[in-house]
Amino acid sequence: MAGRKKRLEWLHQFVFVGPALFFFSMIVMIPFILSVYYSFTSWNGVSSLKPWVGFENFYSILFQDSGFHNSFWFTLRFTAAQVVLTNVVGFGLALMLTQALKSRNLLRTAFFMPNVIGGLLLGFIWQFIFVKGFASVGKITGIGFFELPWLGDAPTAFWGIVIVSVWQGAGYVMVIYITGLMNVPKEIREAALIDGATRWGMLRSITIPLIMPAITVCLFLTISWAFKMFDLNLSLTKGGPFNSTESVALNIYQEAFRNNRLGLGTAKATLFFIAVALITLIQVKYTKNREVES
Amino acid sequence: MPTNIRYTWRLLGLEVASVLLAVLFLVPFYFVIANSFKSFSEILINAASLPEALNFENYSRVWDIMKFPKVFTNSLLITLFSNIGLVIISSMAAYRLVRYAGKWNNLLFILFISAMVIPFQSVMIPLVQIANQMGLIDKLPGLIICYFGFGVSLNIFLYHSFIKSIPLEIEESAVVDGCSIFGVFWLIVFPLLKPITVTIVLLNSLWIWNDFLLPLLIISNPDLRSIPLATYSFFGQYTKQWDLALAALVLGITPIIIFFLAMQKHIIEGITAGSVKG
Numbered sequence: 242m243a244g245r246k247k248r249l250e251w252l253h254q255f256v257f258v259g260p261a262l263f264f265f266s267m268i269v270m271i272p273f274i275l276s277v278y279y280s281f282t283s284w285n286g287v288s289s290l291k292p293w294v295g296f297e298n299f300y301s302i303l304f305q306d307s308g309f310h311n312s313f314w315f316t317l318r319f320t321a322a323q324v325v326l327t328n329v330v331g332f333g334l335a336l337m338l339t340q341a342l343k344s345r346n347l348l349r350t351a352f353f354m355p356n357v358i359g360g361l362l363l364g365f366i367w368q369f370i371f372v373k374g375f376a377s378v379g380k381i382t383g384i385g386f387f388e389l390p391w392l393g394d395a396p397t398a399f400w401g402i403v404i405v406s407v408w409q410g411a412g413y414v415m416v417i418y419i420t421g422l423m424n425v426p427k428e429i430r431e432a433a434l435i436d437g438a439t440r441w442g443m444l445r446s447i448t449i450p451l452i453m454p455a456i457t458v459c460l461f462l463t464i465s466w467a468f469k470m471f472d473l474n475l476s477l478t479k480g481g482p483f484n485s486t487e488s489v490a491l492n493i494y495q496e497a498f499r500n501n502r503l504g505l506g507t508a509k510a511t512l513f514f515i516a517v518a519l520i521t522l523i524q525v526k527y528t529k530n531r532e533v534e535s
Numbered sequence: 536m537p538t539n540i541r542y543t544w545r546l547l548g549l550e551v552a553s554v555l556l557a558v559l560f561l562v563p564f565y566f567v568i569a570n571s572f573k574s575f576s577e578i579l580i581n582a583a584s585l586p587e588a589l590n591f592e593n594y595s596r597v598w599d600i601m602k603f604p605k606v607f608t609n610s611l612l613i614t615l616f617s618n619i620g621l622v623i624i625s626s627m628a629a630y631r632l633v634r635y636a637g638k639w640n641n642l643l644f645i646l647f648i649s650a651m652v653i654p655f656q657s658v659m660i661p662l663v664q665i666a667n668q669m670g671l672i673d674k675l676p677g678l679i680i681c682y683f684g685f686g687v688s689l690n691i692f693l694y695h696s697f698i699k700s701i702p703l704e705i706e707e708s709a710v711v712d713g714c715s716i717f718g719v720f721w722l723i724v725f726p727l728l729k730p731i732t733v734t735i736v737l738l739n740s741l742w743i744w745n746d747f748l749l750p751l752l753i754i755s756n757p758d759l760r761s762i763p764l765a766t767y768s769f770f771g772q773y774t775k776q777w778d779l780a781l782a783a784l785v786l787g788i789t790p791i792i793i794f795f796l797a798m799q800k801h802i803i804e805g806i807t808a809g810s811v812k813g
Binding site for chain 1: 546549550553554557560561563564566567570578579581582583623624625627628630631632635640643646647650652653654655656657658659660661662664665669680681683684685687688691716717720741744745746747748752763766767770777780781784787788791792794795796799802803806807
């Protein structure tokens with residue numbers, strides 16, 4: 242009787258959790274473990290030999306691969322710019338849309354719209370805007386901003402990607418900030434107003450501390466989007482001009498599938514994983530500590 | 536209140552400013568749509584103007600070159616079946632992990648959740664090799680199976696926190712009535728999961744519909760391309776032929792825009808629910 246019950250339990254466990262665990266292991270866990278393993282080999286993807294080379298790949302990436310260094314430096318700068326701007330713009334929009342505006346819902350839809358389109362198509366759309374659209378506007382208005390060689394020059398190409406990325410992400414974080422702002426109790430705001438708080442003072446010492454959970458979420462999301470950017474990068478600049486805008490994700494892809502150096506590619510991917518894990522851990526820990534209960 | 540009038544004027548000013556800002560925000564769409572109706576030379580002359588005539592010639596050419604109906608159907612099939620599979624396997628797994636939360640099941644849950652940190656790049660290289668060995672390459676079902684693996688973490692996480700809030704009594708009384716564990720799940724629990732299932736399906740759909748790198752690695756047959764893949768290869772072939780390229784882009788974004796406008800209330804709510812819990 243007890244044996245039969247135990248068998249039944251196993252059957253249930255197998256039927257309920259088995260499929261999810263099977264696909265998860267086959268598609269994510271096993272490839273991930275293999276990826277870490279291959280990063281210690283000089284596998285080229287074709288031969289069945291995967292010669293063990295120890296830390297050689299990591300050594301050459303960290304000390305010799307200037308292409309990877311450039312892409313890492315680009316990704317860091319891009320992440321910093323994108324995270325700050327997306328959150329500032331998104332928060333600003335949220336402040337605006339929590340006023341008693343009549344067109345509130347329509348505006349929310351408009352600002353959110355870019356987000357439902359994938360990065361690949363957005364990149365192509367903006368390629369046209371930067372190359373042809375801006376040039377036409379520049380010709381009509383004569384404003385220098387539009388006549389810059391937008392994707393053709395390293396600094397402007399950098400800001401080009403930042404602009405598109407902020408345009409894509411701001412609506413999303415806006416939605417989260419709106420929810421956060423609506424949860425700030427009215428009484429606290431009114432009490433502060435009676436005590437003579439200024440708008441700015443209220444924002445700094447009441448609103449922001451109270452919406453810290455939303456800030457945590459938004460920082461987490463924007464950091465992880467920016468750090469892992471691939472689609473937009475590929476379609477907007479392809480890493481150019483002269484690899485100046487090549488993200489780490491794009492660099493790994495090129496190393497593995499263009500140069501066919503899979504050992505080196507997986508080593509980069511392993512470093513990338515460590516970086517992503519560290520950044521998200523530090524960030525969540527840091528902002529979680531600053532959350533306050535209202 | 537005496538401040539009422541001044542307040543309204545301020546609000547009106549804000550309203551006008553906001554609407555102008557929103558228009559500016561959407562201007563890129565104007566450029567793409569307006570120019571998609573122009574001939575190539577008309578685009579070169581002035582990309583900011585409205586088209587001289589509503590000319591659908593670009594569209595009819597792109598429709599055929601891109602094999603748009605085919606590509607659209609592929610995207611639809613991939614998204615649909617990935618969703619069905621993901622909902623079934625993740626809701627069942629999450630249910631078991633919540634209701635039989637022993638040491639092992641808690642460990643399993645942590646394993647599923649922590650994998651969300653792993654970036655796609657740290658999986659993709661061996662994945663291509665494994666997919667090749669398992670015969671998943673260049674087949675739509677193969678791609679769909681890959682989505683099962685990548686989606687299951689977030690889906691289990693969302694189901695898990697939702698199921699925790701469902702009172703146990705309903706299920707217990709059903710068990711007393713002689714319902715099997717499968718009956719309890721499919722007839723009683725699963726219908727209660729509807730709100731979170733809607734959220735999950737919407738989040739999955741936006742992700743899978745727009746996903747590019749995974750299909751790029753798995754699919755090479757032109758007849759199996761999804762919309763992002765077809766757009767990518769179209770741009771590769773027709774670089775700088777903006778008249779055709781823009782029509783392709785408009786065709787590419789139309790389905791998801793319509794989907795968003797139809798479902799926006801649920802999508803925006805889903806995003807808030809999905810991310811606040813994260």
